[in-house]
Amino acid sequence: MPVINSIAAMQPEMQEWRHWLHRHPELSFDLPKTSAFVAEKLRSFGITDIHEGIATSGIVAIVEGQGDGPTIGLRADMDALPITEATGADHASETPGRMHACGHDGHTTMLLGAAKYLAQTRNFRGRVALIFQPAEEHGGGGDVMVQEGIMDRFDIEQVYGIHNSPNFAEGEFFTRPGPLMAAVDMFHIDITGKGGHGAMPHDTCDPVVAALGIGQAIQTIVSRNHYAMDELVVSITQIHTGSADNIVPETAFLGGTVRTFDPAVQDMVEQRMATIVAGQAASYGVTATCRYERGYPSTVNDPDRTDFATRVAADVAGQGKVDAQAAKEMGGEDFSYMLNARPGAYLFLGAGPGPVLHHPEYDFNDAIAPVGASFFARLVETAQPL
Known part of the structure; x- marks a missing residue:
């Protein structure tokens, strides 16, 4: 069962949808144009059971099959990123400072393509819940929809999603059972000292020196406080302080991200960070507070559903075109909340060579849209056959 012929024939139409979405990027939960576009397309396919306004701008649309059966969920994210586009494409963003730099326009298009096919054929029993989600990039829209x-x-019993992946072979899939993507935590450290003249540091309590000491000490969490075979990333990504060469500032700020797969490692990092910040602050004579925020949990695939999904993917992409034991990813994904609520699987779909995700020159590869749409459709027909 390769790419479905009728979906392949839809490719020009799907490209038009995707280019419209790309020209009109919207952020987080504020997706009025995007959600209206999706709802209008669903209605044009003859789908009438459409539920709008979930998690502000999310949509769940139900397609009824033939006869009684369970409900399978298929999810696509819809939001864009606050990035200025540099693709030079004819369909480039018409909103300065915003662009679809992660391919959510393509994900939405693939699910729309599957929706049109499923609404026309209804070659399955039970129901399909088409989940169009806001705020994957910022805000945890997946969590809000679940909440x-x-x-x-x-009555969704199982749920599936896919994400495009540049610089992996075009049209090939990869995933793994169990943990696939990392939990995403953030930390924010505020340091307060005593400012003064840069020529008279003895009259100050320098928060810059304290910030440097705290930053160096935090790195020992990875090198000295956890088992080397457990995946862990601690990255300081922000340092803000000072205003002039000859002024010792009053305050400093450090911020960053922590990526883990094991909740026990997550707990250890949070505890050690609090201890290090307090101890370093005392040694430098400053005050410091550490705010540790837990974000998206780890994306964990159900083993049985992953085995099922990779078999379907191989039917669509071809034998030898699916890696079912891919390496874990340290990136995060709020589809994790849906997988915590229901068993399912998340897969990556290779997009071929090109700029990486979140790059201003990135653009979704329209050639893979029929592959993703066919995968979604075959999931339904295979999971819930007549």
Whole structure:
């Protein structure tokens, strides 16, 4: 079962949808144009059971199959990023400072393509819940949709999602059972000392020196406080302080991210960071507070559903075109909340060579849209056959 012929024939139409979405990027939960576009397309496919306004701008649309059966969930994210586009494409963003730099326009298009096919054929039993989600990049829209009860409200028994992946072979899939993507935590450290003249540091309590000491000490969490075979990343990504060469500032700030797969490692990092910040602050004579915020949990695939999904992916992409034991990713994904609520799987779809995700020159590869749409459709027909 390769790419479905009728979906392949839809490719020009799908490209038009994707280019419209790309020209009109919207952020986080504020997606009025995007959600209206999606709802209009769903109605044009003859789908009438459409639930809008979930998690502000999310949509769940139900396609009824033939006869009784369970409900399978298919998810696509819809939000863009606050990046100025540099692709030079004819369909480039028309909103300065915003662009679809992660391919969510393509993900939405693939699910729309599957929706049109499934609504036309209904070659399955039970129901399909088409989940169009806001705020994957910022805000945890997946969590909000789950908290608003979509799994119970629509009787979803299992759920699946895919993400495009530049610089992996075009049209090939990869994933793994169990943990696939990392949990995403953030830390913010505020340091207060005593400012003064840069020529008279003895009259100050320098927060810059304290910030440097804290930053260096935090790195020992990875090198000295955890088992080397457990995946862990601690990255300081922000340092803000000072205003002039001859002024010792009053305050300094450090911020960054922590990536883990094991909740026990997560707990250790949070505890050690608090201890290090307090101890370093005392040694430098400053005051410091550490705010540790837990973000998206680890994305964990259900082993049985992953095995099922990779078999379907191989039917679509071809034998030898699916890596079912891929390496873990240290990036994060809020589809994790849906996988915590229901068993399912998340897969990556190779997009071929090109700029990486979140780069101003990135653009989704329209050639893979029929592959993703066919995968979604075959999941339904295979999981819930007539």
